[in-house]
Amino acid sequence: MFKKIFREIKKYNTIVIVRHIGVDPDALASQIALRDSIKLTFPEKKVLAIGTGTSKFTFIGKLDKVEEVSNALLIILDTPDKKRIDGVSLDHFDQVIKIDHHPFIETLGKIEYIDENASSTCEIIMDFILQTKLLCDVEIAKKLFVGLVSDSNRFLFDSCTSKTFTLVSKYLDLFPFSINEIYQKLYLRPLSEVRFEGYIAQNMIVTENGVGYIKITDDIINKYKVDSAAAGNMINNFNFISEILVWVTITEDVKNENIRISIRSRGPEINKVAEKFHGGGHRFASGVKTTTFEEAEIIVHELDMVTQKYIQSLQEKENMHGC
Numbered sequence: 001m002f003k004k005i006f007r008e009i010k011k012y013n014t015i016v017i018v019r020h021i022g023v024d025p026d027a028l029a030s031q032i033a034l035r036d037s038i039k040l041t042f043p044e045k046k047v048l049a050i051g052t053g054t055s056k057f058t059f060i061g062k063l064d065k066v067e068e069v070s071n072a073l074l075i076i077l078d079t080p081d082k083k084r085i086d087g088v089s090l091d092h093f094d095q096v097i098k099i100d101h102h103p104f105i106e107t108l109g110k111i112e113y114i115d116e117n118a119s120s121t122c123e124i125i126m127d128f129i130l131q132t133k134l135l136c137d138v139e140i141a142k143k144l145f146v147g148l149v150s151d152s153n154r155f156l157f158d159s160c161t162s163k164t165f166t167l168v169s170k171y172l173d174l175f176p177f178s179i180n181e182i183y184q185k186l187y188l189r190p191l192s193e194v195r196f197e198g199y200i201a202q203n204m205i206v207t208e209n210g211v212g213y214i215k216i217t218d219d220i221i222n223k224y225k226v227d228s229a230a231a232g233n234m235i236n237n238f239n240f241i242s243e244i245l246v247w248v249t250i251t252e253d254v255k256n257e258n259i260r261i262s263i264r265s266r267g268p269e270i271n272k273v274a275e276k277f278h279g280g281g282h283r284f285a286s287g288v289k290t291t292t293f294e295e296a297e298i299i300v301h302e303l304d305m306v307t308q309k310y311i312q313s314l315q316e317k318e319n320m321h322g323c
């Protein structure tokens with residue numbers, strides 16, 4: 001499959017690379033690293049990385065301006081469905097390729113490489129580059145590492161496999177860079193965020209079944225001098241709490257007139273609930289956008305039911321072993 005994708009890249013003189021809305025380091029880094037690798041390999045090609053950026057991740061690299069293109073190849077990274085693609089419409093392209101690690105939702109292109117077991121899209125791109133004639137350098141390698149380390153929560157998720165570590169090891173051998181330098185950029189944060197995290201810890205409500213959730217209104221965001229993305233960004237820090245199996249931040253985003261719900265789990269599968277409310281994501285990490293706190297409460301209730309079922313199925317298994 002990698003060979004087939006490489007042949008398409010070779011064939012087209014104009015290539016546009018996109019990823020999902022609500023940009024995160026894996027989406028952005030995979031996009032920019034693939035662009036730079038194609039440009040390094042084929043300097044005469046026009047390769048554009050398109051989408052809405054954020055000042056937070058400028059250290060990963062710069063995006064390109066949208067341009068009218070024709071006879072172009074579109075590569076969609078890190079995005080399982082049409083409605084989450086940022087910036088382009090599929091119809092303007094001669095050929096569409098998808099490379100992703102999210103659970104399959106719908107077919108977007110003629111050629112699709114989906115590896116649900118990959119820690120990140122950056123991991124797939126790392127493999128892709130090594131298995132084809134695509135070139136890489138230290139800067140590209142650093143970007144790929146940023147995306148991988150971010151999507152795997154610093155190798156904490158069980159999406160990390162021996163392949164993940166093998167690829168990282170190979171890249172560190174071939175393109176040596178300082179890991180600490182990257183962590184300084186990725187994990188350095190203002191005290192206001194840490195204080196805000198303290199607020200969440202203090203005020204999170206936990207149900208009997210172990211669903212922790214917190215409503216964060218615009219007032220709270222302003223009081224702690226953080227932005228509305230802050231809660232969603234720090235949600236992974238609430239992993240490994242014994243009383244909590246599923247945890248949810250419900251954040252008011254006045255600017256975009258919506259309420260953003262981030263969901264994480266260390267057992268129950270939560271993406272089905274997210275999809276039911278027009279959101280999505282992975283089995284243990286999903287998100288939903290809604291407009292009312294009432295709907296958010298319904299989602300929390302559904303998550304609570306899913307968690308209750310999960311606990312029951314664990315108990316049933318235990319009882320069976322007891323026989």
Ligand SMILES: [Mn+2]
Nearest residue numbers: 026078121151
């Ligand atoms: Mn990803």
